[in-house]
Each structure stands twice: as C-alpha cells, then as structure tokens.
Amino acid sequence: MGWFSWLWNKRRDLEKLEAEVRRNTTPASLAGLADKYMQAGESNNAVETARRAIERFPESPRVREMHANIMRLHNQQLLNKLQKELETRPQAGTYARLADIYYREMHDLNRSLELAREGLAKFPNFEDLHLINGQIRYVRYAADHLTKDGMHCLEHLEAAVKLNPMNYKANAIMARVYTEVGAYDRALPHLDAILKFAPDDGAARTLQSKLRGLQPLGDDLEDLFKAVEAIGGPGDATRALASLFPVEYTKGQAPPGRLDVQTAAANITDFRRVEGAKAAIVMDEQGKVIGSFSASGSSAELAEMVWTLYTTSEDSARRMDIGSFTRGSLESPGVRIHMVEAGQHVIAVATAKSTRDESVRQAMNAYIDSVLKG
Amino acid sequence: MKEILSELNREVGVKGSMVVTQDGIVVASDLGQGLSDDLVAAVASGAIQTINVALQKIGQPNLSKFVLEAGFGKIVFIDIGIAYLVVILDQRINMDVTLIAISGAAYRIRQMGQITA
Numbered sequence: 001m002g003w004f005s006w007l008w009n010k011r012r013d014l015e016k017l018e019a020e021v022r023r024n025t026t027p028a029s030l031a032g033l034a035d036k037y038m039q040a041g042e043s044n045n046a047v048e049t050a051r052r053a054i055e056r057f058p059e060s061p062r063v064r065e066m067h068a069n070i071m072r073l074h075n076q077q078l079l080n081k082l083q084k085e086l087e088t089r090p091q092a093g094t095y096a097r098l099a100d101i102y103y104r105e106m107h108d109l110n111r112s113l114e115l116a117r118e119g120l121a122k123f124p125n126f127e128d129l130h131l132i133n134g135q136i137r138y139v140r141y142a143a144d145h146l147t148k149d150g151m152h153c154l155e156h157l158e159a160a161v162k163l164n165p166m167n168y169k170a171n172a173i174m175a176r177v178y179t180e181v182g183a184y185d186r187a188l189p190h191l192d193a194i195l196k197f198a199p200d201d202g203a204a205r206t207l208q209s210k211l212r213g214l215q216p217l218g219d220d221l222e223d224l225f226k227a228v229e230a231i232g233g234p235g236d237a238t239r240a241l242a243s244l245f246p247v248e249y250t251k252g253q254a255p256p257g258r259l260d261v262q263t264a265a266a267n268i269t270d271f272r273r274v275e276g277a278k279a280a281i282v283m284d285e286q287g288k289v290i291g292s293f294s295a296s297g298s299s300a301e302l303a304e305m306v307w308t309l310y311t312t313s314e315d316s317a318r319r320m321d322i323g324s325f326t327r328g329s330l331e332s333p334g335v336r337i338h339m340v341e342a343g344q345h346v347i348a349v350a351t352a353k354s355t356r357d358e359s360v361r362q363a364m365n366a367y368i369d370s371v372l373k374g
Numbered sequence: 375m376k377e378i379l380s381e382l383n384r385e386v387g388v389k390g391s392m393v394v395t396q397d398g399i400v401v402a403s404d405l406g407q408g409l410s411d412d413l414v415a416a417v418a419s420g421a422i423q424t425i426n427v428a429l430q431k432i433g434q435p436n437l438s439k440f441v442l443e444a445g446f447g448k449i450v451f452i453d454i455g456i457a458y459l460v461v462i463l464d465q466r467i468n469m470d471v472t473l474i475a476i477s478g479a480a481y482r483i484r485q486m487g488q489i490t491a
Contacts, residue, residue: 305428
C-alpha cells in the first residue's frame with residue numbers, strides 16, 4: 001500500500017506541474033518539470049520536455065543548463081561507446097556519428113566542430129564530416145552573418161557535393177546561402193542538381209524559376225558576404241527569395257529570442273537587491289537604453305561604458321572567429337561591470353569589487369528568464 | 375616566460391596565450407593551431423586601448439581583468455604591469471577553475487620582474 005501511495009503522490013505532483021506548464025509556460029516552469037520527470041525516472045518525458053524547452057527558450061540560461069544535463073544523461077552510454085571506439089579504432093563514420101550527436105542532441109556546436117575537424121584531418125575525403133562541418137558553420141552563419149562562417153560553410157559543403165553530387169542537404173544549404181548573399185548564378189547549379197534527383201521538389205523549382213535571369217549582386221563572393229555582414233543580415237529582396245526555399249531548421253539554430261521590452265525596463269530595478277550593486281542598464285543592440293537604475297547619480301556614464309565594451313567585444317570576437325559576444329565581465333580597481341547578451345539586448349550591472357560573481361550571475365539569469373518572450 | 379605560457383596552455387580548454395603590450399608589441403606567445411600572433415596581438419591591443427580610454431573617461435584606472443565570452447570561445451585579458459596576459463579559451467570550459475590557473479600564471483609573470491614600468 002505504501003508503495004502505491006508513493007507512486008500515486010509522485011504522479012499527482014507531476015500532473016500539477018504539467019498543468020502549471022500548460023497554464024503558464026516559462027523557462028522556469030519547463031525546467032522544473034523536466035527536472036521532476038528526471039527525478040521520477042520518466043526519462044523519455046524529461047528528454048521531450050527538455051527539447052521543447054530549448055526550442056522555445058534557447059537563450060534562457062536555466063533551460064540551457066537543464067537541457068545540457070538531461071541530454072548528457074540520455075546519451076551517456078552511446079557517447080561513451082563511440083568515444084571508446086575513437087580511442088581504439090578511429091573510423092571516419094564514428095567521428096561523423098559522434099559529431100552529429102553533439103550537434104543535434106546536445107546542441108554543443110563546439111565539441112561537434114572539434115570532432116568534425118579532427119575527423120577531417122584523418123579522413124579528408126569523408127562526405128559526412130564535410131557536411132556536418134558545413135552545417136555547423138551554417139548555424140553560426142545564420143546566427144551572426146559573419147563572413148568567415150559563410151565562407152567556411154560553403155567550402156565544406158562544396159567539398160561534400162564534390163564527393164557526392166546527390167547530397168541534398170549540402171546542395172540545399174548552398175542554394176540558400178548563395179541566394180541570401182545575392183550570388184544567384186552560384187545558387188542555380190545547386191537547385192539544378194536537386195531537381196535532377198528530386199524533380200518533385202516544388203520549393204526548389206520555385207526558387208530556380210525566380211533566380212533564372214537575375215543578375216548576381218556581385219562577382220566576388222567574399223565581398224558579397226561582407227556586404228551582408230555590414231548590415232547584419234541579408235537585404236529584404238534576397239531574404240524574400242531565400243525564404244522561398246526553407247532549409248530545415250535544426251533545434252540548435254533556433255532564431256534568437258526577444259525581450260518583452262516593457263517588462264525588461266520595469267524589472268531592471270530587481271538588480272537593486274544584489275549586494276553592492278551600483279547601477280544596472282538594459283539597452284538594445286543599437287545602443288538605445290531601454291531601462292536603467294543607478295544607486296547614485298546618472299546611469300549615462302554606465303551606458304556609454306557598456307556600449308563601448310559591447311561594441312569592442314563584438315569586434316574582437318568576430319575578428320577572432322569565435323562567434324558573437326554572449327557574456328563578459330570587466331574589472332578595474334574601482335568597479336566591476338558584468339554584461340550579458342540576451343534577446344538581442346545587452347544587460348549590464350556595475351557592482352562593487354566585493355560583490356560575489358555568483359550572486360550577480362544568478363540575478364542576471366533570473367532577470368533574463370523573467371523578461372524573455374516565449 | 376614562454377615556459378609559464380606553455381604550462382598554462384596545458385590547462386583544459388586553453389588554446390593559447392600571449393603577453394602583449396597595450397601598443398600591440400608581443401613580449402612572448404604560445405598560441406595553438408590556427409591562431410596567429412599578429413591577429414591576437416592586434417585584437418588584444420585594440421580592445422585594451424579602447425576599454426582603457428573608456429574607463430579613463432569615467433574616472434577609473436585601467437582594466438585589471440576583462441573576460442569576454444562569445445558563442446564559440448572566450449578571451450581573458452589580465453593586467454601584468456606594463457603589458458597584458460591574453461588567454462584564448464574554449465567555450466565549454468569551467469571558467470572559475472581556469473581563471474585560477476590564469477591568475478596564477480599572471481602572478482608568476484609579474485613576479486619575474488620583467489614586465490615592470
């Protein structure tokens with residue numbers, strides 16, 4: 001009887017949480033439900049909830065952490081097995097499989113790229129490794145539109161297609177990327193290739209007919225990418241063309257979330273509760289201040305400092321080919337500034353040097369979860 | 375100094391390190407594959423100069439530490455006298471643990487007395 005009542009109570013707790021998530025889907029409620037499923041041994045439900053959560057709130061620190069933990073546990077056995085195979089008898093297929101799990105399941109693009117690179121160093125003519133390398137560069141390109149990512153993406157996908165002209169994914173991504181930057185003449189051969197082995201692909205045919213006869217926006221591919229990078233993404237015309245041929249969106253490349261601007265402005269004062277907080281600010285990526293508080297004086301100085309830090313960090317990260325700024329902290333003898341990027345906004349908090357980093361991090365994560373739109 | 379950098383590079387997730395002045399003069403470097411001295415020195419000196427000018431504008435002294443995290447990597451800048459220790463890191467590392475090793479390396483370089491005003 002005790003056993004059944006324990007099971008009954010456990011299930012009833014879960015049902016309450018499920019109802020709560022249906023009523024009010026927030027990063028916290030989804031993360032809480034996934035954790036509870038895990039504790040209750042319902043690992044399939046936990047994995048499903050983790051997937052839903054990361055798709056809906058890809059920028060929530062809590063959701064990211066929960067997703068990483070659950071997917072690591074879920075894939076542990078397979079990861080260990082494949083890792084062991086790499087150590088004892090490395091094969092191209094094992095590198096590709098492992099890289100694919102890190103990419104699709106774990107959303108760990110760094111580890112996936114590392115494995116794909118390592119594999120390609122040993123097996124330079126393995127199609128799947130070029131494909132995954134190109135896909136990851138595409139994910140990065142889609143997020144930040146950096147020239148380097150775009151060029152590397154095409155380099156690997158061209159290699160994959162050279163090895164197998166009927167590689168649909170490689171041809172599809174290339175057709176899309178070339179269209180986005182205005183290299184219509186380069187996109188067409190990939191659409192032609194797709195239609196040879198998939199003649200019923202209506203989207204490919206529509207884009208092919210639109211691109212025929214269009215003059216490319218330039219001859220130099222790198223210049224075309226640079227032009228897109230300079231304006232932060234493709235122009236309206238090329239974007240509209242590319243959207244005629246949607247490429248499968250992997251969960252890891254979910255579009256960035258958005259902040260609820262009003263809540264973001266109102267909740268910025270939550271940082272007052274952090275011991276030693278001197279000022280806090282939230283601004284958009286054009287430098288416009290959305291909300292701020294300052295324990296003494298104006299927050300204008302902080303705004304200027306944060307903007308300089310943010311633009312400098314973005315520039316440095318891009319030149320170093322490490323993607324786009326996500327988080328940073330600056331320490332000088334008189335002040336400490338913590339910054340984070342979320343929902344296409346920058347949030348910064350200035351504190352005393354004695355303030356614990358962990359308490360600022362927790363406050364920032366809670367703030368992000370409270371202002372992200374699902 | 376190169377030995378200290380090499381030792382630091384053996385820490386998990388460290389891809390390379392360099393000692394560079396604010397003007398971009400490389401004092402010592404031990405960078406991993408795919409990282410060039412010229413690029414890292416140029417990026418580091420540009421960032422350090424810009425941030426220090428911004429700090430001066432608000433009446434603060436130069437930066438003592440700056441940690442930049444991006445989607446696919448991290449960079450740490452630490453003041454070691456008249457130069458800066460710059461460390462390039464993998465994105466997945468545990469920052470708290472690695473920062474202890476970086477601070478230790480910075481302290482040892484400072485103690486060498488070679489990087490003094």
